[in-house]
Amino acid sequence: xxxxxxxxxxxxxxxxxxxxxxxxxxxxxxxxxxxxxxxxxxxxxxxxxxxxxxxxxxxxxxxxxxxxxxxxxxxxxxxxxxxxxxxxxxxxxxxx
Amino acid sequence: xxxxxxxxxxxxxxxxxxxxxxxxxxxxxxxxxxxxxxxxxxxxxxxxxxxxxxxxxxxxxxxxxxxxxxxxxxxxxxxxxxxxxxxxxxxxxxxxxxxxxxxxxxxxxxxxxxxxxxxxxxxxxxxxxxxxxxxxxxxxxxxxxxxxxxxxxxxxxxxxxxxxxxxxxxxxxxxxxxxxxxxxxxxxxxxxxxxxxxxxxxxxxxxxxxxxxxxxxxxxxxxxxxxxxxxxxxxxxxxxxxxxxxxxxxxxxxxxxxxxxxxxxxxxxxxxxxxxxxxxxxxxxxxxxxxxxxxxxxxxxxxxxxxxxxxxxxxxxxxxxxxxxxxxxxxxxxxxxxxxxxxxxxxxxxxxxxxxxxxxxxxxxxxxxxx
Numbered sequence: 001x002x003x004x005x006x007x008x009x010x011x012x013x014x015x016x017x018x019x020x021x022x023x024x025x026x027x028x029x030x031x032x033x034x035x036x037x038x039x040x041x042x043x044x045x046x047x048x049x050x051x052x053x054x055x056x057x058x059x060x061x062x063x064x065x066x067x068x069x070x071x072x073x074x075x076x077x078x079x080x081x082x083x084x085x086x087x088x089x090x091x092x093x094x095x096x
Numbered sequence: 097x098x099x100x101x102x103x104x105x106x107x108x109x110x111x112x113x114x115x116x117x118x119x120x121x122x123x124x125x126x127x128x129x130x131x132x133x134x135x136x137x138x139x140x141x142x143x144x145x146x147x148x149x150x151x152x153x154x155x156x157x158x159x160x161x162x163x164x165x166x167x168x169x170x171x172x173x174x175x176x177x178x179x180x181x182x183x184x185x186x187x188x189x190x191x192x193x194x195x196x197x198x199x200x201x202x203x204x205x206x207x208x209x210x211x212x213x214x215x216x217x218x219x220x221x222x223x224x225x226x227x228x229x230x231x232x233x234x235x236x237x238x239x240x241x242x243x244x245x246x247x248x249x250x251x252x253x254x255x256x257x258x259x260x261x262x263x264x265x266x267x268x269x270x271x272x273x274x275x276x277x278x279x280x281x282x283x284x285x286x287x288x289x290x291x292x293x294x295x296x297x298x299x300x301x302x303x304x305x306x307x308x309x310x311x312x313x314x315x316x317x318x319x320x321x322x323x324x325x326x327x328x329x330x331x332x333x334x335x336x337x338x339x340x341x342x343x344x345x346x347x348x349x350x351x352x353x354x355x356x357x358x359x360x361x362x363x364x365x366x367x368x369x370x371x372x373x374x375x376x377x378x379x380x381x382x383x384x385x386x387x388x389x390x391x392x393x394x395x396x397x398x399x400x401x402x403x404x405x406x407x408x409x410x411x412x413x414x415x416x417x418x419x420x421x422x423x424x425x426x427x428x429x430x431x432x433x434x435x436x437x438x439x440x441x442x443x444x445x446x447x448x449x450x451x452x453x454x455x456x457x458x459x460x461x462x463x464x465x466x467x
Contacts, residue, residue, distance in 0.1 A: 005112070005139050006112055007110060007138055007139055008109065008110050009109060009129075010129050010179060011166065012258040014164055014166055015165060072203070072210060072442030
């Protein structure tokens with residue numbers, strides 16, 4: 001019969017990210033909605049449908065829609081800053 | 097550190113099990129800690145032997161591996177290196193390769209998660225390649241050398257286990273690639289008529305370095321006829337400049353691996369590496385009209401508006417943006433073949449030297465042992 005032994009788990013923990021300190025609240029006039037198109041073909045169509053559906057279901061006061069330069073790269077800091085400033089929540093999507 | 101003891105207090109660090117090879121392999125496979133091949137069970141003793149070649153703090157991450165952003169600590173990397181079958185002396189190169197991949201310009205998140213079939217290619221330069229017997233000659237991309245096979249495999253296991261590049265969830269590659277099992281070579285510096293890659297990048301010839309490239313598998317260029325530099329380079333350019341490669345649509349750094357014979361032909365006329373790159377770049381282009389209408393309108397004109405917004409079908413589209421974006425290495429054994437290695441495109445290669453914790457470069461891994 002084999003002896004027991006101790007073996008290392010090769011999966012590493014994920015570093016804990018700081019939680020968002022302040023809760024975001026939608027203004028009384030409605031939700032400021034942001035969409036980030038990742039640049040994939042047809043992502044714009046998918047997001048348009050999403051915006052249309054949200055407008056019908058929720059009090060959306062504004063929509064800011066931005067597109068990444070490329071699906072293969074992260075979003076530019078300027079894009080993230082603009083979304084942070086102008087949107088209460090953001091949906092990013094891909095489509096092929 | 098002298099042992100793993102303090103690190104094992106974490107209940108997610110280790111587990112007790114019967115020391116039975118088959119059962120342990122079944123367990124690692126069932127938990128998804130595998131590339132599908134059998135692994136060497138990473139016992140404490142084996143992991144500590146691996147870490148004898150690490151002079152960094154064992155619990156300090158050398159980077160965070162996306163898309164899961166797992167902490168790439170030396171001791172977790174060592175577990176993956178044991179599983180891959182690495183000899184302990186290979187371990188410094190595994191750590192260095194992972195560290196290089198975690199540099200932002202490499203875009204490891206994109207490389208790990210993309211539908212594209214890229215995998216990190218590890219290119220070793222300098223004395224360490226000979227010290228560890230990393231194959232740079234015949235069949236360099238193929239099987240037969242423990243160092244090539246297991247260093248590349250350790251990198252892949254770390255990308256899966258620490259980074260979460262699990263097929264179908266973290267790794268969304270449509271096809272994947274055999275290069276995702278292992279992809280590690282050394283440059284054939286002795287057969288090169290030019291300065292090797294690490295010297296071109298500013299390191300001393302006797303430094304040991306690792307370069308990582310987010311690459312596809314190699315594509316062969318068969319040229320048994322060309323007897324001039326321009327002839328060889330035109331044949332390579334014709335193989336490289338194609339509509340479906342990511343490099344032509346992004347800003348990549350594809351690799352040209354010249355066989356020693358092709359490199360000798362190119363260099364015979366006194367061509368420097370830079371001159372050869374310029375010549376290849378001059379020939380590696382396509383007319384815009386070669387792309388489909390949809391790709392011209394939705395992709396090429398959008399990505400390169402300065403040059404292509406209103407360009408006609410005869411407008412040349414270069415494979416890469418600048419001649420210096422071509423990476424030239426010499427590789428392989430006898431034979432009139434070279435290899436074109438396209439990349440993910442949205443990635444830049446990274447070269448790091450083998451060095452001690454204090455930053456001083458070392459020539460061999462033995463210098464790191466127990467430092």
